[in-house]
Amino acid sequence: MDEITLASWEDNWDAWVQKYIAAGTRSKEIDLVVETLGPDIYHFPLFTHAFCQEIIESAERQAQWSTDRHSFYPTTDVLLRDLGLDDMYHKVLEEFCHPVARQHWRLEGRRWLETMAEESFMARYRAEDQQLLSIHQDFGDYTFTVGLNTDFEGGGTWFPRHQVLANPKNGYCTLFPCITHPHGGRPTTKGTRYILVSFCRRRNLYVD
Ligand SMILES: O=C(O)CCC(=O)C(=O)O
Numbered sequence: 001m002d003e004i005t006l007a008s009w010e011d012n013w014d015a016w017v018q019k020y021i022a023a024g025t026r027s028k029e030i031d032l033v034v035e036t037l038g039p040d041i042y043h044f045p046l047f048t049h050a051f052c053q054e055i056i057e058s059a060e061r062q063a064q065w066s067t068d069r070h071s072f073y074p075t076t077d078v079l080l081r082d083l084g085l086d087d088m089y090h091k092v093l094e095e096f097c098h099p100v101a102r103q104h105w106r107l108e109g110r111r112w113l114e115t116m117a118e119e120s121f122m123a124r125y126r127a128e129d130q131q132l133l134s135i136h137q138d139f140g141d142y143t144f145t146v147g148l149n150t151d152f153e154g155g156g157t158w159f160p161r162h163q164v165l166a167n168p169k170n171g172y173c174t175l176f177p178c179i180t181h182p183h184g185g186r187p188t189t190k191g192t193r194y195i196l197v198s199f200c201r202r203r204n205l206y207v208d
């Protein structure tokens, strides 16, 4: 059989999931794996070590890290689209992540089920360049962030209103709503911290 890679998800989805999606989440046992980190802040194991390692390698190999994609609170980042991994990531969000938001917040109807737009990217923090991200609001309905590594010091997603520090483990996906959950990236003081971020919003919300 051909080797399974991040990009080969369309060839054999079941084998791809077995290699890259964490146990429990893989079998869609939402109630078994989702933990509450704080008020409306949830996290669950999403990716295996292989996924985390391979996507970091892919970004470092191919990426042109940009520092000016957002005019306010820019991260040092690369769009998954520019890594050729946007469709794969959309499928992962649809299968394993949006269902968690839909279940916990009872999101029903066409707007929530059919019109979600996502902006997914990898962000990188290093003591010697972008070290932190100031407190801000994300532009969306809700956000998923995934910590990809743990070999750094400092870091984490800090929610000052709730006094919660998220993304302590790698491969874990954190979910939070946007308007009520201002947050920032705590300083990475040693090593490099990588995370995946997906801003999720209903498309054309105020258009019929
Ligand atoms: O560094 C983090 O954990 C947070 C990143 C973030 O808030 C963002 O990219 O909007």
Ligand SMILES: [Fe+2]
Pocket: 136, 137, 138, 183
């Ligand atoms: Fe953010």
